[in-house]
Amino acid sequence: MKYRQARWDEPLLIELSGEGRCGLTLPFDPELSREVGDVLETIPKNLRRADIRLPQVAQPQITRHYIRLSQMNYSVDSGTYPLGSCTMKHNPKIIQRILANTKVRKIHPEQPDEYTQGLMKILFELGTMLAEIVGLPKFSLQPAAGAQGEFTGVLMIRAWLKDRGQLNTRNEILIPDTAHGTNPASAAMAGFKVIEIPSTEDGLVDVEAIKAVAGRSTAGMMMTVPNTLGLFEKHIKEVINIIHEVGGLMYYDGANLNALIGRVRPGDIGFDIAHLNLHKTFGTPHGGGGPGAGPVFSTEELGEYLPKPTLEFDGQRYRWCYDRPKSVGRVRSYFGNISVLLGAYIYCLLMGRDGLKDASALATLAANYLMSKLDRRYFDLHYFLNIRCKHEFVASAKVSALEVAKLMLDYGVHPPTIYFPITVPEAMMIEPTESESVEELDNYAEVLNKAAEVASKDPKAAAEAPHNTATPRVDEVRASHPRTLKVRW
Amino acid sequence: MLVLNLSKPYQPNSAPNVTTRMLRALGLNTIEELYNDIPDDAKLNRPLNIPEGKTEGEVERLIEETLRQDLAPEPHQCFLGGGIWTHYVPALVDEVISRSEFYTAYTPYQAEASQGMLQALYEYQSLICDLTGMEIANSSMYDWASAAGEAGRMAVRITRRRKIVALRNCGPQRLDTLKTYCDAAGVDVVVVDYEHKKGCIDYSTLKEKVDDETAAIYFENPNYFGVFEEQAEEICKLAHLKGALAIVGLDPTSLSVVKPPAEYGADIVVGEGQPLGLYPNYGGPLIGIFAARGGQKVFRQMPGRIIGETLSKNGERRCYTMVMQTREQHIRREEATSNICTNEALCAVAASVYLAMLGSSGLMELGRRIMESSHYAAKKLGEIKNVESPRFTPFFKDFVVRFLQADPEKIYRNLPKYGLVGSQPLGKDFPELSDSALFSATEVHLKKDIDFLIHSVSKEVEDK
Numbered sequence: 017m018k019y020r021q022a023r024w025d026e027p028l029l030i031e032l033s034g035e036g037r038c039g040l041t042l043p044f045d046p047e048l049s050r051e052v053g054d055v056l057e058t059i060p061k062n063l064r065r066a067d068i069r070l071p072q073v074a075q076p077q078i079t080r081h082y083i084r085l086s087q088m089n090y091s092v093d094s095g096t097y098p099l100g101s102c103t104m105k106h107n108p109k110i111i112q113r114i115l116a117n118t119k120v121r122k123i124h125p126e127q128p129d130e131y132t133q134g135l136m137k138i139l140f141e142l143g144t145m146l147a148e149i150v151g152l153p154k155f156s157l158q159p160a161a162g163a164q165g166e167f168t169g170v171l172m173i174r175a176w177l178k179d180r181g182q183l184n185t186r187n188e189i190l191i192p193d194t195a196h197g198t199n200p201a202s203a204a205m206a207g208f209k210v211i212e213i214p215s216t217e218d219g220l221v222d223v224e225a226i227k228a229v230a231g232r233s234t235a236g237m238m239m240t241v242p243n244t245l246g247l248f249e250k251h252i253k254e255v256i257n258i259i260h261e262v263g264g265l266m267y268y269d270g271a272n273l274n275a276l277i278g279r280v281r282p283g284d285i286g287f288d289i290a291h292l293n294l295h296k297t298f299g300t301p302h303g304g305g306g307p308g309a310g311p312v313f314s315t316e317e318l319g320e321y322l323p324k325p326t327l328e329f330d331g332q333r334y335r336w337c338y339d340r341p342k343s344v345g346r347v348r349s350y351f352g353n354i355s356v357l358l359g360a361y362i363y364c365l366l367m368g369r370d371g372l373k374d375a376s377a378l379a380t381l382a383a384n385y386l387m388s389k390l391d392r393r394y395f396d397l398h399y400f401l402n403i404r405c406k407h408e409f410v411a412s413a414k415v416s417a418l419e420v421a422k423l424m425l426d427y428g429v430h431p432p433t434i435y436f437p438i439t440v441p442e443a444m445m446i447e448p449t450e451s452e453s454v455e456e457l458d459n460y461a462e463v464l465n466k467a468a469e470v471a472s473k474d475p476k477a478a479a480e481a482p483h484n485t486a487t488p489r490v491d492e493v494r495a496s497h498p499r500t501l502k503v504r505w
Numbered sequence: 506m507l508v509l510n511l512s513k514p515y516q517p518n519s520a521p522n523v524t525t526r527m528l529r530a531l532g533l534n535t536i537e538e539l540y541n542d543i544p545d546d547a548k549l550n551r552p553l554n555i556p557e558g559k560t561e562g563e564v565e566r567l568i569e570e571t572l573r574q575d576l577a578p579e580p581h582q583c584f585l586g587g588g589i590w591t592h593y594v595p596a597l598v599d600e601v602i603s604r605s606e607f608y609t610a611y612t613p614y615q616a617e618a619s620q621g622m623l624q625a626l627y628e629y630q631s632l633i634c635d636l637t638g639m640e641i642a643n644s645s646m647y648d649w650a651s652a653a654g655e656a657g658r659m660a661v662r663i664t665r666r667r668k669i670v671a672l673r674n675c676g677p678q679r680l681d682t683l684k685t686y687c688d689a690a691g692v693d694v695v696v697v698d699y700e701h702k703k704g705c706i707d708y709s710t711l712k713e714k715v716d717d718e719t720a721a722i723y724f725e726n727p728n729y730f731g732v733f734e735e736q737a738e739e740i741c742k743l744a745h746l747k748g749a750l751a752i753v754g755l756d757p758t759s760l761s762v763v764k765p766p767a768e769y770g771a772d773i774v775v776g777e778g779q780p781l782g783l784y785p786n787y788g789g790p791l792i793g794i795f796a797a798r799g800g801q802k803v804f805r806q807m808p809g810r811i812i813g814e815t816l817s818k819n820g821e822r823r824c825y826t827m828v829m830q831t832r833e834q835h836i837r838r839e840e841a842t843s844n845i846c847t848n849e850a851l852c853a854v855a856a857s858v859y860l861a862m863l864g865s866s867g868l869m870e871l872g873r874r875i876m877e878s879s880h881y882a883a884k885k886l887g888e889i890k891n892v893e894s895p896r897f898t899p900f901f902k903d904f905v906v907r908f909l910q911a912d913p914e915k916i917y918r919n920l921p922k923y924g925l926v927g928s929q930p931l932g933k934d935f936p937e938l939s940d941s942a943l944f945s946a947t948e949v950h951l952k953k954d955i956d957f958l959i960h961s962v963s964k965e966v967e968d969k
């Protein structure tokens with residue numbers, strides 16, 4: 017397919033600015049003005065603002081500016097976007113319509129509870145459905161994204177240890193080397209030492225290595241299942257036993273749950289705490305980087321450590337419960353990213369019990385199908401010789417993954433996640449999701465193979481790609497070099 | 506086979522003939538075979554206890570019905586503030602962030618295909634720098650509270666000290682979050698009481714608490730009571746004198762009338778971008794503003810994503826990409842400056858559209874309108890018998906009202922009968938203010954709206 021992304025020479029807003037213009041008028045009530053006099057005079061003199069430098073642009077030009085920018089932005093609604101670990105599935109448009117029209121927008125979070133019972137019911141039902149999916153009964157909808165869910169989870173481990181007088185002795189969190197960077201970063205933020213666990217040849221966590229380090233200093237372990245290679249950790253129950261036996265807790269990173277809904281529940285196999293990424297698995301859009309939502313789930317026993325407030329239901333009324341002496345506290349203000357939560361609720365209702373389970377199966381089918389079409393001359397897929405991948409897989413490119421990715425951009429598809437996990441050379445992590453049709457999967461495989469062929473046969477052409485995007489290859493070195501770094505106009 | 510042998514609208518390969526064809530290509534007969542590697546004892550052997558799927562129309566109706574009883578006041582009927590405020594949200598803001606090219610994209614990992622989002626975020630950072638006077642802003646944190654937490658930790662990294670001094674007249678939820686973030690790093694948060702008579706910082710009490718262990722002072726301007734901190738400059742000086750940083754938290758609309766915090770000495774500015782074009786939305790999504798100054802040594806300690814301007818490799822085009830990623834978790838892992846990955850990018854775009862629409866003169870106008878409304882409301886509430894308002898001055902948008910006879914809790918609970926919300930009782934977080942409540946008014950509140958508030962509050966005050 018010939019592809020051309022729009023390529024506007026779009027000025028910066030500040031360059032569009034012209035003295036005296038504006039894009040919005042504000043209400044003015046002369047009577048009210050008269051009543052209060054010159055309010056600006058009440059501001060302490062030493063704090064008053066002398067001038068403001070902001071762009072001055074009229075509405076038509078602002079509109080065009082952003083429409084042009086949007087045309088220079090690839091999205092799931094533009095085409096295949098199989099970023100591994102990101103679950104870029106279609107976002108049912110009914111979600112957007114409900115969110116755009118809902119009265120929830122107007123509700124201030126400090127409004128009395130008795131006037132938001134409907135909304136609280138929705139949130140409670142969402143928490144309950146997700147808890148059923150995860151297999152852990154207690155929940156908090158507060159965290160704003162997956163990483164904040166992780167932070168919350170490790171804080172809960174910390175609080176639990178503190179209660180047992182073990183915080184000083186148990187200060188290590190075990191994390192596989194295939195884990196996402198947020199896992200070690202979250203554990204470190206909560207004051208833990210990170211012990212990296214290697215993977216074995218077959219891409220699974222090394223159980224012997226866990227046995228070797230698990231012990232009295234173990235606070236817990238964070239695991240992603242299926243792992244970021246797309247493999248189900250078949251020794252997971254053994255791993256969980258080891259950690260529990262030495263007195264640690266198990267944390268489940270739910271970023272990859274799109275493989276397993278309705279088939280495996282992290283709580284059933286022994287995980288104690290988990291987060292979900294609603295902006296991945298539960299059909300809400302990613303917003304070009306956010307907002308997301310990262311609700312956290314736990315066992316009954318650990319529920320008392322969840323952030324405050326928690327949402328409670330006594331059979332008649334819903335209420336926010338602040339009386340939680342053992343809680344880790346707040347990780348943000350208010351109750352959570354409500355519109356994302358509401359979107360995930362809509363998604364769950366649309367899909368239902370069977371639809372959710374089928375979506376996972378179809379995502380897994382798509383990943384396996386796509387993998388089967390990859391040209392083994394260019395992609396090493398040795399992890400998957402004797403085993404089915406789950407919702408994603410990692411191909412090790414025999415050429416530069418970066419060049420393959422840049423070449424792919426010229427075909428109107430988005431390349432996979434590259435160079436993650438860090439354990440695989442030239443990693444290309446591919447997660448097509450259940451939204452891609454078989455025709456699109458065939459096309460994607462063709463583009464991957466073609467790009468790899470060019471990268472191996474014509475390095476010069478590869479180095480010059482892409483040509484058809486809004487800009488040719490970006491100079492990343494210049495961008496971050498201290499001498500040329502430019503982070504504002 | 507699949508549980509439901511039916512084609513489903515969001516899953517093209519659910520068409521039975523397609524599923525079969527794909528399975529065949531893999532040499533499989535059933536979809537279950539894809540899960541043969543999972544040990545049986547790890548599998549769930551019953552259906553999930555979740556209702557069956559519904560149609561789009563059914564879901565839309567169900568949501569509408571569930572929410573029917575809830576009160577959703579119009580912006581001009583809402584007098585609550587404290588961290589989320591009602592402002593006019595321009596139609597163009599909604600329009601821009603409804604472009605699915607923006608909202609269905611992921612984080613811009615492939616710069617060449619994501620120039621639109623990258624430029625929009627670069628503009629957001631620049632606008633925040635213009636507003637605050639800082640040198641660098643990141644492309645968003647989750648919200649003001651977590652931004653304050655990250656700012657505290659950044660100050661600890663820069664100064665290598667382990668104490669944050671925070672003011673008690675900051676937002677209680679922000680202080681709670683700051684403590685959560687700092688506790689986890691073994692950093693003490695010392696909370697210093699304010700001047701009870703005036704609502705502002707008590708400089709001499711503060712001075713006693715700041716020492717050479719202090720990494721930063723965190724204060725808000727205007728503070729939680731809406732009061733301008735006249736001594737902002739002295740407080741920043743105090744911090745610097747002790748080798749600490751000054752972190753200022755703020756509502757960005759206040760920068761319409763208050764000078765940029767950089768000019769009075771702030772080193773890090775955090776704040777809540779929600780009033781810049783986002784709805785209250787029952788508390789989220791929000792957008793944490795995070796900006797700093799102090800050169801590249803400081804830049805390297807910033808949390809979160811930062812977008813930079815650069816050139817294409819062939820030197821022909823100006824373009825944008827994520828910069829200084831070696832600070833971030835995907836590269837630095839446990840050594841990263843923060844764990845944040847997904848942020849609030851779309852909200853940052855909304856804030857930029859909003860600021861671009863207002864422009865310099867519009868923003869100045871906004872500040873005046875906000876203050877006219879809030880001052881009129883405060884004054885008129887003070888004319889009600891046995892009501893003292895405003896309790897603290899000088900103030901911006903939020904203000905404290907004292908009820909000498911009535912119970913603020915009762916007024917808060919009863920205002921919805923008039924279709925209004927407001928009068929948030931302060932006693933829970935500030936026992937010394939148990940007779941007081943927080944009100945807020947903005948440019949959306951016209952004289953008649955405020956008069957109706959006054960009428961409603963007077964009725965409640967009189968009716969004991």
Ligand SMILES: Cc1ncc(COP(=O)(O)O)c(C=O)c1O
Nearest residue numbers: 101161162163196198271846847
């Ligand atoms: C495996 C994994 N864990 C955690 C995260 C972090 O989630 P979020 O970006 O929502 O903070 C991600 C996504 O980026 C991920 O892929």
